[in-house]
Amino acid sequence: MTGGDKRHEEELPKIVEEKARRRQKAEKEGSKPIFFGLGMFGVVGWTIALPTVVGVFLGRWLDGLKSAESKVSWTLSCMFIGLIIGVVAAWQWMSKEGKSD
Helix, strand or coil: CCHHHHHHHHHHHHHHHHHHHHHHHHHHHCCCCHHHHHHHHHHHHHHHHHHHHHHHHHHHHHHHHCCCCCCCCHHHHHHHHHHHHHHHHHHHHHHHHHHHC
């Protein structure tokens, strides 16, 4: 036997034990209803959409304040900033929810 095979033999009981623990936890908790998934989908959607829309309104307001010679579109800039903020917030929320399971 090589050293790699021995290492795999030592790790196998740990892997089996972890999978058995996860299965027991899933059986104890039961399956979540479909409405839970739809609710999560809605929360993620709002988490991304709301900062994007706020960014659009902020950008439109800034575009109204600036002079006509400026080549910067604050509407697009703020929309993308809002989109990035929303995606990061949704990613963090999903990561937190995944760890709690």
